[in-house]
Amino acid sequence: xxxxxxxxxxxxxxxxxxxxxxxxxxxxxxxxxxxxxxxxxxxxxxxxxxxxxxxxxxxxxxxxxxxxxxxxxxxxxxxxxxxxxxxxxxxxxxxxxxxxxxxxxxxxxxxx
Amino acid sequence: xxxxxxxxxxxxxxxxxxxxxxxxxxxxxxxxxxxxxxxxxxxxxxxxxxxxxxxxxxxxxxxxxxxxxxxxxxxxxxxxxxxxxxxxxxxxxxxxxxxxxxxxxxxxxxxx
Numbered sequence: 001x002x003x004x005x006x007x008x009x010x011x012x013x014x015x016x017x018x019x020x021x022x023x024x025x026x027x028x029x030x031x032x033x034x035x036x037x038x039x040x041x042x043x044x045x046x047x048x049x050x051x052x053x054x055x056x057x058x059x060x061x062x063x064x065x066x067x068x069x070x071x072x073x074x075x076x077x078x079x080x081x082x083x084x085x086x087x088x089x090x091x092x093x094x095x096x097x098x099x100x101x102x103x104x105x106x107x108x109x110x111x112x
Numbered sequence: 113x114x115x116x117x118x119x120x121x122x123x124x125x126x127x128x129x130x131x132x133x134x135x136x137x138x139x140x141x142x143x144x145x146x147x148x149x150x151x152x153x154x155x156x157x158x159x160x161x162x163x164x165x166x167x168x169x170x171x172x173x174x175x176x177x178x179x180x181x182x183x184x185x186x187x188x189x190x191x192x193x194x195x196x197x198x199x200x201x202x203x204x205x206x207x208x209x210x211x212x213x214x215x216x217x218x219x220x221x222x223x224x
Contacts, residue, residue: 006155031208042200042214043156050208090155094208100146100161101202101212105154 003027004104006091012110013081021076021107023091032074033101034066035090043090043103049074081111115139118201118215127224131188135201135215138182142203142213145177147186150198150217159199160186163207191222 004025013019023032031050035043047066048055054066063085065077074091091104118135125131133147144163148156160175162168168175174187184203188195201215 033212040217042217043212045211048211088153088155092212100144100158100207101204102158103148103155108153 004091004093004102006089006104006107008107009105010108010110012112013078014112015081015083017081018077018079020078021089021091021109023074023076023104024072025091025093025102026072027093027095027102029093029095029102030071031094032068033092033094034064034074034076035092035103037088037090037106039087047076078109081109083111086110113138115213116201116203116215119218120216122219122221124221124223125191127191127193127222129191129222131186131191131195131220131222133186133188133199133201133218133220135184135203136182137184137203137213139203139205139213140179140182141205144204144207145175145184146202146204146212147173147175148200148202149195150200152197156200188220191220193222193224196220196222 007022034046037043046060049068067075088106090106092101094101116137147160150156165179172189176185198217200217202212204210
């Protein structure tokens with residue numbers, strides 16, 4: 001099992017709904033990330049949270065809103081999404097001592 | 113020109129073959145290189161992580177980095193049907209709090 005836990009695994013939501021994706025890691029990693037992956041495409045970075053600061057990919061629409069309650073948790077709040085936002089949303093974490101980036105299993109989001 | 117180039121395949125090989133997967137890149141600032149395996153509808157799983165140039169071996173997998181040529185490789189020995197997946201190369205300028213840049217991913221099919 002991956003050490004980065006994402007919930008829920010699947011989510012179907014309407015365009016007027018508000019929902020949240022959750023990500024948790026207990027590896028003591030101090031950087032966490034949200035990636036979006038469309039079918040047959042590589043993951044694309046949405047947000048980085050490291051050194052207690054949030055960095056945003058400026059191409060990400062404001063209907064996606066990250067929140068980092070503590071160093072182990074990273075949430076992604078969703079509001080007024082569009083059908084083209086349907087994708088696999090991946091959370092990842094990393095630390096400073098050379099172990100690469102660890103990904104969670106992802107949340108498969110469908111917007112109807 | 114994309115920052116990272118990777119042939120999407122698919123690459124089909126018989127069971128037991130040696131598989132060679134490759135990526136080229138243009139950004140000389142990349143120092144951290146990773147290979148991920150991704151099964152359908154799952155998150156990427158870290159296979160190999162290397163820093164700068166050189167070789168790294170882990171079981172049936174060998175990763176090579178040639179920074180002078182901006183070229184990285186992953187070799188899989190004695191390939192198995194269970195190795196059938198998409199293999200993504202990824203690289204970063206820093207190992208922490210930094211954007212991972214992915215290749216397009218190569219689809220590998222190992223036939224029994």
